[in-house]
Amino acid sequence: MKKETTNYSYYFNSLKQSPIFSEVEDSVLHEILKMFHSKKYLKDNYPLTSESTLYNIYVIISGRVEISVMNFDTDREYIIDILGPGDIYDVICLLDKKEHDIIAMALDDMELLVAPIEVAREWLYAHPDFNKALLPYLGKQLRYYEESASDLVLYDTWTRLVKLILRNTDSDTGKLSLINDLSHEQIAKMIGSVRNVVNRHIQDLKNSQLLSVKRKSLEINNIQKLLEEFKKRNSFLT
Amino acid sequence: MKKETTNYSYYFNSLKQSPIFSEVEDSVLHEILKMFHSKKYLKDNYPLTSESTLYNIYVIISGRVEISVMNFDTDREYIIDILGPGDIYDVICLLDKKEHDIIAMALDDMELLVAPIEVAREWLYAHPDFNKALLPYLGKQLRYYEESASDLVLYDTWTRLVKLILRNTDSDTGKLSLINDLSHEQIAKMIGSVRNVVNRHIQDLKNSQLLSVKRKSLEINNIQKLLEEFKKRNSFLT
DNA sequence: CTTGTTGTGCAACTTAAGTGGCAGTTGATG
DNA sequence: CATCAACTGCCACTTAAGTTGCACAACAAG
Numbered sequence: 001m002k003k004e005t006t007n008y009s010y011y012f013n014s015l016k017q018s019p020i021f022s023e024v025e026d027s028v029l030h031e032i033l034k035m036f037h038s039k040k041y042l043k044d045n046y047p048l049t050s051e052s053t054l055y056n057i058y059v060i061i062s063g064r065v066e067i068s069v070m071n072f073d074t075d076r077e078y079i080i081d082i083l084g085p086g087d088i089y090d091v092i093c094l095l096d097k098k099e100h101d102i103i104a105m106a107l108d109d110m111e112l113l114v115a116p117i118e119v120a121r122e123w124l125y126a127h128p129d130f131n132k133a134l135l136p137y138l139g140k141q142l143r144y145y146e147e148s149a150s151d152l153v154l155y156d157t158w159t160r161l162v163k164l165i166l167r168n169t170d171s172d173t174g175k176l177s178l179i180n181d182l183s184h185e186q187i188a189k190m191i192g193s194v195r196n197v198v199n200r201h202i203q204d205l206k207n208s209q210l211l212s213v214k215r216k217s218l219e220i221n222n223i224q225k226l227l228e229e230f231k232k233r234n235s236f237l238t
Numbered sequence: 239m240k241k242e243t244t245n246y247s248y249y250f251n252s253l254k255q256s257p258i259f260s261e262v263e264d265s266v267l268h269e270i271l272k273m274f275h276s277k278k279y280l281k282d283n284y285p286l287t288s289e290s291t292l293y294n295i296y297v298i299i300s301g302r303v304e305i306s307v308m309n310f311d312t313d314r315e316y317i318i319d320i321l322g323p324g325d326i327y328d329v330i331c332l333l334d335k336k337e338h339d340i341i342a343m344a345l346d347d348m349e350l351l352v353a354p355i356e357v358a359r360e361w362l363y364a365h366p367d368f369n370k371a372l373l374p375y376l377g378k379q380l381r382y383y384e385e386s387a388s389d390l391v392l393y394d395t396w397t398r399l400v401k402l403i404l405r406n407t408d409s410d411t412g413k414l415s416l417i418n419d420l421s422h423e424q425i426a427k428m429i430g431s432v433r434n435v436v437n438r439h440i441q442d443l444k445n446s447q448l449l450s451v452k453r454k455s456l457e458i459n460n461i462q463k464l465l466e467e468f469k470k471r472n473s474f475l476t
Numbered sequence: 477c478t479t480g481t482t483g484t485g486c487a488a489c490t491t492a493a494g495t496g497g498c499a500g501t502t503g504a505t506g
Numbered sequence: 507c508a509t510c511a512a513c514t515g516c517c518a519c520t521t522a523a524g525t526t527g528c529a530c531a532a533c534a535a536g
Contacts, residue, residue, distance in 0.1 A: 071392035072474040078391035095377030139333030145383035153316040153430035154309035192391035
């Protein structure tokens, strides 16, 4: 992308806001942005195929991508993660150069930056700031995946659902973000369960006045009471 | 550790065999080894506390460590991973400096190398070879955790058990390694199930002549037949 | 050799979670 | 504004997986 490109400074500032690029010096960031070009995708499209991530690296500028895996024998699906602005994809391919067989679907209309992944690997050595900022990002990913697996084994579906809700609640406003507009089906796939079970729990939470439920929208009524109920069921988690 | 230390060359060669240090130049590796000292722990001890991993980094020279998490309300335990010679612990703390609350138990008598973790963080920048070798290691970890979570959602206990067995089978000798001497209880905790269920499946596999079972020992009788049975139950995994 | 501990096999049972089905609602689309 | 697809709420039902309990075997330690 050339400096003259329309929206150049918009993309530059977007990168600046990503934790991975924010520590990189402006001059280096201009250097890096040179190698990117922008792409747009519409909601419900599949912008990041397993093939393309072997050769390209993507930075999300706006919109969300749902990353999932399928069992085609049972038609069961598990949403591993939802990526948003500032996230890099696919970080695993960046590290080990192997194919990563997943399904990536756009949850919103999206803007991405794309660059050859081999070039991004060079940045790791040419730009220590980039390298240095990537490591904590990887740590966060490792913790997230590790906790996902642990939760699936150690907690029941009610607890996993409420953990998901609490994790995505803005502590200031008390509003849900990132998952606020998902269907029960999608929520179920995020916690490794099925729509029906999630719906049962949501009805219970609604009946105990803890949640307000509308089509594709959850809202916490009383976060204190919700936390209390959570602790009652899982006393050891303090 | 000084060059004069007994077993210095033994430790040096052990590091050389770890994928993370094998690419590091000898002179640099001597530099690195300077900062380590060795420690021994006996089977069934807890060598790596969550506290100690904030300040220290460990490299396993011999023996295995079982990494697990607990739900103290239900007494359920999940064995996240088993680390062996060449593995670093705790890689997550190395990346993000935060506490990692897990239980690490020695499965064998063990030798470890210990160094201050802050020093190891400096190596990342001082020694590009070390940095470069760490990244694929992190990629492997990410894939492993991601697959663990996916498996828990997408596959039944039989499939998870057989996947565990197959993953730990040496493709040359056909023998089990790493998990060969675990109890059914431990195997269950690795696949997120319970002893009783694992035992049921193992009896079935024994009755179909696929496994030989002794106390704390599993052996595959006919890997071809086992793979066939596996495919029959999970046709889409080719 | 005896004793105690840990691991294994097996059976009866309970239950959380998943399946299937359907009616009613909502919102998007032409 | 009529139609259709997607989402939701609620049933009754099934089942894989987990629980409890116990007898016996293997091994380790004194």
